[in-house]
Structures are given as C-alpha cells and as structure tokens.
Amino acid sequence: MSNEPQIDPYKSLSAFFAYELRRAREAEGLSQNDLAAEIHTTRACVCAYETCARRPDREFAQDADKRLNTEDRLQIIHHHARKEHGSQWLMEFLEHEKEATSVKIYQSKAIHAFLQTEAYAMAMIAAGHPKDLNAAVAARLARQELLTREEPQAPYVWILMDQSVLLHMVGGVEVMRAQLVHLLKAGEFPKVTVQIVPFSAGAHWGMNGEFTILGLDEGDIAYTEAQIGGRLIYDPAEVQELGVRYDQIRAKALSEDASRKLINKTMGFFDEVCVAKEQPQRRRGELVC
Incomplete structure (x- = not known):
C-alpha cells in the first residue's frame, strides 16, 4: 500500500492528470520504478507528477500515453491543465522568478511587489485578511532581493504601470x-526601468489584464493575473504574443524622465489632499479621493 497522499481529481485539472497517471500505471501493474525505466525518466519524477509536486512536460505525457495504453487521454488532460487558472501556479511562478535574467511587468491596479514599501505592502495584504499578516508581508518584501543582487546576478527589470x-x-x-x-x-x-502609461494613452492591450514575462536560461515564460488564481504560461507562442503586447503597451508609455515628472506631480497632489482635508469645503471640481 502506497504511503503517498491521495490526490483529489476534482481539485484541478493538474490534480486530475496526477490522479489519472497513477490510476493508469497501477492498472498496467507497473511500479513507479517500472514506468520510469520504460519511458527513460526517474522514479522521483514519476512520484512528483503523481503527487502534484511538479508538473510534467508534454513529452512525458506523450510517452506515458504510449506505455500505459491510454490513447491520448493524458496528453489531452495535460494540454488543458497548462491553460487553467489556479492559486497553485503562483508558487511555481515565484520559484522561476528567483532564476530570471530579465523581468517584464505590466501593472494596472497596484505598485508591483518589487517596488512596494513595507507600509504599502501591509495595507495591500491586510485587505485580503491573511492568517499571518506579518509573515505574508515579509514574504512579499523578500522578493525585492532580486533587485539588489550584485552584478551580474541582478536581472534586468522593466515595469510598466x-x-x-x-x-x-x-x-x-x-x-x-x-x-x-x-x-x-x-x-x-x-x-530597473519604471515607465508610466498615462491616461492619455487611450485603449491598449494592458486593459485586458496584468501580466509578467520572465526571461530564463531555458526559455521565456509568463504569468497572467486573475482573481483567486493566475495562470503560468510555458507555451512559446503564447509567451511571444504577450511579448508583442508588452512592446505595444510600452510604445504608449511615457519616457523614464517624463514618468518621473508625473510621479513627482502626483506626490504634489497628495500634499494638496493633506491640506484639503483640513478645510471644511473643497472647491467645485476638485478631485476627491
């Protein structure tokens, strides 16, 4: 009897793949060692795929289908699992982030984690009512270590907001x-390059949602944001399409110098808000936050 955790196939498509892989292997009377030897991988890999500890590539799904007589079932599940949104993708993305040689970020709602102050991060995370606020804030700020690495380990980072x-x-x-x-x-x-996409830019691809593109030695990947969970994208064609969209958004952004001027101007606005709060009335047409 295996001591490995039982996978709930209803949890996600990735969990369903793990469940089906194990079910098909056992139906063929094969151990993890047996399957690994026959499709030229390791038992550790098979175990990781069956417990959702790691995600297999398309070649593994193809080889497993052939040996386990599952026709194309594992490949089909694998194909759709790579496109689903889920909270588990973020943890995998953060591991890749540590190894990135370049990072391209588009933000439409908040300052990116790389650039947040502790107070800003505290306010953002507190809105989600985490169980351990301090630990969550510390984990977010730890990601900023990427920016302060000594050369040449520090990645190039472009942030559009x-x-x-x-x-x-x-x-x-x-x-x-x-x-x-x-x-x-x-x-x-x-x-680090910070550029602002002004209101005057009008409609652009970024209005469809936030995303990040990581440059890795083994090839670029991307991550798209969503409520509850995002999606980690490995498909080269999709990553390339996001790269084109990023360039199109950046073409509408202000230059670095103009972006700094706008940030300074916005700081002046907050100074005015502080003064306005002390006044009983505001002039008609004045922006209220």
Missing part, C-alpha cells in the same frame, strides 16, 4: 506619498 496605480489610495495619503518617493529611488537602480 498605468497612471491610475499612482492614484489608488492604498494605506492613506502618507503611505502613498512615501511609496511614490520609494518608487523614484527604485527607478535609479541600474537595471
């Missing part, structure tokens, strides 16, 4: 002003 990100009142006026100061300082890092 909609102008609205600068105006979302996360944590209050003082937190936002300090966050914008930090944003300007981060933009001075030698391998």
